[in-house]
Structure formats: C-alpha cells, structure tokens
Amino acid sequence: MPTNRQILLKSRPTGAPSTANFELVETAAPAPGDGEVLLKTLFLSLDPYMRGRMNDGPSYAAPAEVGKPMVGGTVSVVAASRHRGFAEGDVVSSYVGWQDYAVSNGAGVAKLDPNVVKPLSLALGLLGMPGMTAYAGLMEIGQPRPGETVAVSAASGAVGSVVGQLAKLKGCHAIGIAGGPEKCKYVVETLGFDACIDHKADNLRERLAAAAPKGIDVYFENVGGATQRALWPLLNNFSRVAVCGMIAAYNEPAGQPGPDLRSVLVKRMTVRGFIVTELWPKYPQAHRELAGWYHEGKIKYREDVVEGLERAPEAFLGLLQGKNFGKLVVKVA
Amino acid sequence: MPTNRQILLKSRPTGAPSTANFELVETAAPAPGDGEVLLKTLFLSLDPYMRGRMNDGPSYAAPAEVGKPMVGGTVSVVAASRHRGFAEGDVVSSYVGWQDYAVSNGAGVAKLDPNVVKPLSLALGLLGMPGMTAYAGLMEIGQPRPGETVAVSAASGAVGSVVGQLAKLKGCHAIGIAGGPEKCKYVVETLGFDACIDHKADNLRERLAAAAPKGIDVYFENVGGATQRALWPLLNNFSRVAVCGMIAAYNEPAGQPGPDLRSVLVKRMTVRGFIVTELWPKYPQAHRELAGWYHEGKIKYREDVVEGLERAPEAFLGLLQGKNFGKLVVKVA
Numbered sequence: 001m002p003t004n005r006q007i008l009l010k011s012r013p014t015g016a017p018s019t020a021n022f023e024l025v026e027t028a029a030p031a032p033g034d035g036e037v038l039l040k041t042l043f044l045s046l047d048p049y050m051r052g053r054m055n056d057g058p059s060y061a062a063p064a065e066v067g068k069p070m071v072g073g074t075v076s077v078v079a080a081s082r083h084r085g086f087a088e089g090d091v092v093s094s095y096v097g098w099q100d101y102a103v104s105n106g107a108g109v110a111k112l113d114p115n116v117v118k119p120l121s122l123a124l125g126l127l128g129m130p131g132m133t134a135y136a137g138l139m140e141i142g143q144p145r146p147g148e149t150v151a152v153s154a155a156s157g158a159v160g161s162v163v164g165q166l167a168k169l170k171g172c173h174a175i176g177i178a179g180g181p182e183k184c185k186y187v188v189e190t191l192g193f194d195a196c197i198d199h200k201a202d203n204l205r206e207r208l209a210a211a212a213p214k215g216i217d218v219y220f221e222n223v224g225g226a227t228q229r230a231l232w233p234l235l236n237n238f239s240r241v242a243v244c245g246m247i248a249a250y251n252e253p254a255g256q257p258g259p260d261l262r263s264v265l266v267k268r269m270t271v272r273g274f275i276v277t278e279l280w281p282k283y284p285q286a287h288r289e290l291a292g293w294y295h296e297g298k299i300k301y302r303e304d305v306v307e308g309l310e311r312a313p314e315a316f317l318g319l320l321q322g323k324n325f326g327k328l329v330v331k332v333a
Numbered sequence: 334m335p336t337n338r339q340i341l342l343k344s345r346p347t348g349a350p351s352t353a354n355f356e357l358v359e360t361a362a363p364a365p366g367d368g369e370v371l372l373k374t375l376f377l378s379l380d381p382y383m384r385g386r387m388n389d390g391p392s393y394a395a396p397a398e399v400g401k402p403m404v405g406g407t408v409s410v411v412a413a414s415r416h417r418g419f420a421e422g423d424v425v426s427s428y429v430g431w432q433d434y435a436v437s438n439g440a441g442v443a444k445l446d447p448n449v450v451k452p453l454s455l456a457l458g459l460l461g462m463p464g465m466t467a468y469a470g471l472m473e474i475g476q477p478r479p480g481e482t483v484a485v486s487a488a489s490g491a492v493g494s495v496v497g498q499l500a501k502l503k504g505c506h507a508i509g510i511a512g513g514p515e516k517c518k519y520v521v522e523t524l525g526f527d528a529c530i531d532h533k534a535d536n537l538r539e540r541l542a543a544a545a546p547k548g549i550d551v552y553f554e555n556v557g558g559a560t561q562r563a564l565w566p567l568l569n570n571f572s573r574v575a576v577c578g579m580i581a582a583y584n585e586p587a588g589q590p591g592p593d594l595r596s597v598l599v600k601r602m603t604v605r606g607f608i609v610t611e612l613w614p615k616y617p618q619a620h621r622e623l624a625g626w627y628h629e630g631k632i633k634y635r636e637d638v639v640e641g642l643e644r645a646p647e648a649f650l651g652l653l654q655g656k657n658f659g660k661l662v663v664k665v666a
Contacts, residue, residue, distance in 0.1 A: 052599075059599050060570070224595070228594070237393070243597050243598045244598070245598070246594060246595050249593075249595055254593060254596075255593050256593045256595070257590025257591065257592075257593065258591045259590075259591050259594070260588050260590065260591045261554070261557060261561070261576055261591045261592070261604070261606070262557070262579050262582055262587060262589075262591075263587075264576050264605070265576045265577070265578070265579055265606035265607075266385075266391075266392050266393055266606065267393075267606065268605075268606045268607055268608060268611065269606055270603065270604070270606075271603070271605070272597070272601075272602070272603040272604070273594070273597040273598035273600065273602055273603075274598075275601060
C-alpha cells in the first residue's frame with residue numbers, strides 16, 4: 001500500500017487560524033472493498049468557506065472534525081476500482097479532503113470529461129463549485145438587467161472574477177473591488193470589468209462612487225467588513241445583494257454590526273444569503289455555458305496553483321488574507 | 334365658503350418631532366373648477382410613515398413641503414361636484430392630508446361602497462393602506478407556509494394586527510410583539526395570536542425564544558431597534574424578513590448599525606424592504622378577502638379614534654411613542 005499523507009484539523013482556532021491548527025500525518029492508504037474505489041488526489045481546492053468548517057457550532061454544514069482530515073473538494077484519479085461505475089484511470093471530481101488517498105463508495109463522485117474540463121483543475125473552479133456559485137448567485141438573486149451596474153468584491157478571485165465577466169456578458173456595467181493594484185489591473189485589463197477599486201487604498205467610498213455614477217443595482221458580496229460599509233450607501237432603489245461570503249469577518253466573533261435596515265426599507269432592497277448547493281440544481285445549463293464561454297475565450301479564468309499537499313495549510317492561511325491571485329488550488333499529484 | 338382648517342408642516346424636526354413642527358391655520362375653503370370636486374374630510378389617517386415625510390432628503394416618496402398641509406390618507410364626502418364621475422354625497426377614499434376641505438380633479442379618488450367599507454374609517458385601515466401592507470408584505474415576502482412560525486412587531490397596530498391574523502388563517506403559529514400587558518392581552522385573547530411578548534418588560538430575547546420553540550420563519554418588521562436585535566438570533570434557516578417599518582429608528586440619525594449579515598449568509602435568509610404601493614397591484618383579491626373575513630368575524634380590527642382635526646399633531650406624536658391602541662384615525666367631521 002502506498003503512503004497516505006493526511007492533513008488533519010488538529011484544533012479549532014479562536015480568531016485567525018495558524019499552521020498549529022493543522023497536523024500532517026502519514027498512514028497506509030486504505031484498500032477499497034467491494035463496491036468501492038480508491039481515489040488518488042490530483043488537485044485539492046482551497047476555499048474561504050473552509051474557515052467556517054474549522055469552527056464548531058451551527059452553520060449551514062457540519063463542522064470538520066478534530067483529528068480527521070480537513071474537508072475539501074478534489075479532483076482525483078481512480079487508482080483501483082471494485083465499483084462497477086468506475087474504471088482505473090477515470091478522472092473524477094470528488095470531495096475527499098486534504099489527503100493523498102481515500103476510499104469511496106461512489107457517492108458524490110462524478111466522472112470528468114477531460115475534453116471539456118481542461119485543465120482538470122477547472123473542476124474545482126470555473127467548472128465547479130466557485131463557477132456555479134457565481135452563476136447561480138448572480139442569476140437567481142442578482143437578476144442583472146442590461147445597463148445595470150453590478151459590483152462584486154474579491155473580484156480577481158475564484159467566484160468574483162466569474163461574476164463580473166457574466167455581468168459583462170449580460171450587458172451590465174461591472175465594477176470589481178480587489179486588493180492591490182496588480183489585481184485591479186488584471187480585473188480591468190484581462191477580465192474586462194469596467195472598473196476595479198483597490199480596497200487597500202484610501203477613500204474607498206469616494207472611489208467607488210466615482211466608478212458607479214448611476215449607483216449600484218446588484219452587489220455580489222464576498223468579503224463584508226470595510227468594503228461592505230463603503231459600498232452600502234451606493235446601492236440603488238430595488239437593488240439586490242447576494243450574500244455569498246464575508247471573508248473579512250470570518251475570523252471575528254459573530255454578531256458584528258451590519259448595515260442599517262432602514263436602507264433596506266427606504267430603498268426596497270432585497271438582501272439574500274445563499275450557498276451554491278441549494279441553487280445549483282436550478283441552473284442545469286450553467287456548466288455547459290461556462291465551459292463554452294471559457295473555450296471561446298469569452299471568460300478568462302486564472303488559477304493560483306500551489307505544489308504539494310504539505311503546503312496546503314500555509315496556502316489556505318494566505319487565502320484568508322487575500323494573498324492568492326486567482327483560484328487557489330493545490331497540485332497534490 | 335366654509336372655513337378650512339389646515340394643519341401645516343411648519344418646520345422639519347431634528348430627532349423627535351414636537352407640536353411646534355405643526356401649525357393650524359384657517360382659510361376659506363376652495364371652490365371646485367370645471368372637472369373638479371370639493372372634498373370634505375370625514376376621517377384622516379395617522380400613520381408612522383408620515384414621520385419620514387417630515388424629513389428632507391431622498392426616500393421612497395417626496396418630502397412633505399414646509400408651509401403646506403401635512404400629507405395623509407383621508408375618507409371624504411363630495412361636498413360639491415363639477416366632475417362627471419362624482420356626485421354630491423359620494424363617499425370616497427382620497428389623499429388630501431390634514432385639512433377640512435380640498436379640491437381634487439379626481440386623481441387618486443375612489444368611491445367607497447358603504448355596505449362593504451363599514452365603518453367608513455376602515456378605508457384607512459383594514460380595507461386601505463395598512464391592511465394591504467399587511468396582506469401584500471406577508472404574502473409576497475413572508476410566503477408563510479402552514480406550520481411555520483410568523484412573528485410581527487407592533488402587533489396590536491394597524492398593520493401588525495392583520496399580519497398575525499392572516500398568519501393564523503394560513504395555519505401558522507403567530508407571535509406578536511407589543512408594548513405593555515394590555516395590548517398583549519388583546520393580541521392573544523381578541524386577535525387570536527398564539528403568543529404576544531411585551532417589549533417593555535425584561536428579558537425580551539428569552540421570552541421570545543420561549544414563545545418560538547421552533548424558531549421564527551417569517552418576521553414582519555415594523556419597529557427595528559431593540560426588538561429587532563432581540564429577535565434576530567431566533568430566525569431560522571431560509572427565513573424571510575419583510576421590512577415594512579422601523580418606527581423605533583425614525584427619530585434616530587440614519588446609518589445605525591443593523592444585524593450582522595453573516596447571519597443572512599449562514600441561514601440563507603431573505604431580507605427585503607417594501608412599500609405597499611409597489612406590491613398592492615399584485616393582490617387584486619386582497620380587498621375582497623379582507624372585507625369578507627372582517628364581516629364573517631374572522632379578522633378583528635380595532636380603531637383608536639381621536640375626535641377633531643386640531644388634535645392630529647398630538648395624536649401623531651403619541652403614535653410614534655406607541656401610545657395609540659389600534660389603528661389611529663382622526664374623526665374630522
């Protein structure tokens with residue numbers, strides 16, 4: 001049996017996590033039983049939601065268990081199969097977490113078409129959870145109409161970059177908010193947003209206002225915090241806020257003050273939180289459309305690939321600080 | 334010409350208004366021109382939204398003008414008609430504001446059927462704007478399903494009392510929040526809510542939690558402030574918050590902190606502000622249904638009738654402090 005490296009959740013963080021919350025252990029890879037496959041991880045996805053899984057307490061998904069491998073989406077190759085639905089060598093999307101090998105009964109495992117999902121890591125980004133998050137959240141909650149202004153935070157990231165490009169494809173004015181001049185340049189020049197505001201520079205509200213002379217009709221919220229406070233007064237009557245993530249707040253205690261709901265009343269706004277798994281089934285066409293636009297060059301997608309499972313904790317901590325540039329994936333094998 | 338008493342907005346308040354913001358003047362009643370009617374006010378509605386009209390600055394309706402009669406819904410009798418659509422003696426709903434007489438070209442004036450709208454003042458309450466606010470806001474945003482828990486603040490009032498009774502008719506568990514034991518007793522014993530919590534007593538959150546053992550699925554928000562903060566943590570996954578009013582905040586400067594939007598994300602909540610005029614047309618059956626339920630005794634409606642136009646300012650200030658008990662109307666003539 002090959003060696004199986006696993007990165008366990010060693011302890012739950014209070015506030016910002018550190019590498020001490022993780023532990024790398026080595027065991028023997030498990031053997032598949034009847035009706036099972038052995039999956040070998042090729043790519044591991046690192047995503048902001050994982051910070052929530054490190055906490056105990058009620059949320060929309062069960063917490064990761066202390067002493068178990070951290071959870072996470074993966075692209076795997078079938079290393080051995082005793083399952084009629086899978087053959088050795090099949091490449092699949094899976095959710096086996098931060099480890100080299102895992103045994104699965106096939107639940108939640110889906111074969112990938114390497115001609116469509118090319119590179120394979122796109123199954124963790126544009127053609128996976130983040131891309132579907134962008135698509136479903138923007139269409140279902142944002143309901144962008146041509147000529148409207150759509151703003152998205154974390155605009156160079158796995159989700160935000162897709163939101164803004166979809167908004168442009170829908171005929172909207174797209175404004176990104178990102179951290180630092182390099183990301184902002186990329187958002188405008190490569191992704192084709194109309195403007196991108198650096199949230200690390202001064203006068204955030206004034207610069208946002210200047211970029212949105214007609215106000216903001218749709219805000220796709222990935223960050224919360226100071227960006228949310230600066231942007232909120234620019235929201236128009238009947239605006240829609242899709243609350244997808246609040247990465248700036250993930251390390252804070254819950255119950256921080258948010259926007260005055262009088263604004264929601266006076267402007268007849270809709271503010272709605274969502275997670276992708278609950279909306280995805282309503283958009284069966286999304287995967288095909290996103291793949292088509294990508295291969296036609298109408299949607300660009302940038303990945304930030306870290307080599308080696310052992311670097312996952314450090315890369316994940318960087319993600320929470322916005323150090324990645326593009327969709328963060330770990331190349332495991 | 335008869336004398337026309339008018340109550341003008343004399344000045345805009347900063348913070349809580351006072352009687353000094355109003356001025357009673359007497360002029361001669363106007364004469365109707367060709368195509369016009371002279372309306373004599375029978376009842377004037379006093380509603381929380383009028384506090385917003387006293388302010389300058391952007392909102393969902395233009396501010397009331399300083400030096401002009403305060404705006405407001407009215408029931409009037411046609412005192413003279415040079416309009417083909419109206420005859421002397423017709424009773425109409427109108428929006429002529431705080432005065433005895435007004436001339437109208439008929440825009441926004443609708444004849445009332447005294448056999449249905451009985452008493453006539455119901456046109457300012459259950460069978461007018463407040464009733465439609467309750468109906469449309471609850472149905473459109475709340476979308477109550479049988480067995481769910483619906484909470485409403487200002488539960489003995491013009492809107493809240495209807496919300497809770499509609500929730501009961503829909504098979505929901507209805508919880509009211511009201512000010513003081515007398516109102517709470519009325520909400521439970523007369524209106525038939527399952528529970529009513531006195532927001533003036535201690536331990537508001539604990540008592541709300543005890544009244545909502547399965548959490549809250551729909552919150553119809555009329556008040557904001559401490560009630561909102563106490564109730565927010567009890568909202569369930571996929572809950573809906575209809576933001577109808579924030580009377581506790583109307584005298585505060587804008588931009589007070591509201592709820593943490595992380596709760597909206599984690600619980601996939603929908604929070605939506607509305608004003609009745611934008612939803613009313615979607616519910617053409619509402620007037621008929623509300624009238625039917627009222628005359629069958631399935632919906633109770635309490636009015637707090639103040640006699641005399643000159644008492645409108647004082648009564649309105651009391652409304653902002655929750656001193657009224659039931660829908661506040663002024664009997665003008």
